[in-house]
Amino acid sequence: MLSLRDLQLKRRLDALVANSDRDRIRESDPVSIVHRYGDPLDQEVVGLVAALLAFGNISAAQRSIEFALAPLGSHPAQTLRSSELSWEKPLETFVHRIYRAEHLIHLLRSVREVLRTHGSLQALFLSHYLSRASLRDALACFASDLRGSADSRGIRHLLSDPGRGSACKRWMLYLRWMIRRADGVDLGIWDLPPSMLFIPVDVHVSRIACNLGLTRRSDPSWKTSEEITTFLRTFDPNDPVKYDVAICHFGVSGKCPSRRSEPICSQCDLQSVCQQWRRSRSKKKQAR
DSSP: OOOHHHHHHHHHHHHHHHTOOHHHHHHTSTHHHHTTOOSHHHHHHHHHHHHHTOOSOHHHHHHHHHHHHGGGTTOHHHHHHSSOOTTTGGGTTOEETTEEHHHHHHHHHHHHHHHHHHSSHHHHHHHHHHHSSSHHHHHHHHHHHHHTTOOOHHHHHHTOOGGGSBOOHHHHHHHHHHHSOOSSSOOOOSOSOGGGOOOOOOHHHHHHHHHHTSOSOOSOBHHHHHHHHHHHHTTOTTOGGGGHHHHHHHHHTTSSOSSOOHHHHTTOTTGGGOHHHHHHHHHHHHHO
């Protein structure tokens, strides 16, 4: 049974989710590019590229994603499955943060091999999930298949290993897009239960989760993601990650600043359940 404090927190978060402008959120997010494609096979391929390149400045990331996808045409999965490799040359000038053309081309070649041997990315991931003890193990095997024998710094970062302890935010983002029911942001094209998901943790989610008491950890790690998700499962065991979009964009939008701001915080919808606000108010009273 939830405590009174947790019930209040659940109501506030449910309201935040219900009042989220999903059209606006989608259009300001790399997932908007995935929504341009109608075929689920294309969506999972585009979603993988978009999620793995979604770090750093959002506008720059979206430009890089569109550059990466342009040579694949309107049906990326079909293009990759074909014997033609004409898509590789236009990508030779690709650069995004630490990634270079060879990293992107390696990823797309790996995806091509998966499509040819398994039929879809979902089929490969599902084969690992059904034979492994945890989502983390299944994802580690999935990432390993895509890395293959490549071992450069760029590939290790692009196709990160969950076994190393990082939050693997971009992997979690990809799985959320693919698995959660279609709601205007997520697509729900993979036949897996949303209850299995873990929240994608970045600096915004980690900070707000700490402020709300969802975790005591401040590092964006796998353990932090597990701790936050375990808490959120008490609110919705079937779909704990439904809160992610609202929480993340609450921080990205500036509605929850990285430092306490009286004008912003005093008007915040989550003020009554924010532990940071309570601590700062308590310190002020003690100082008087």
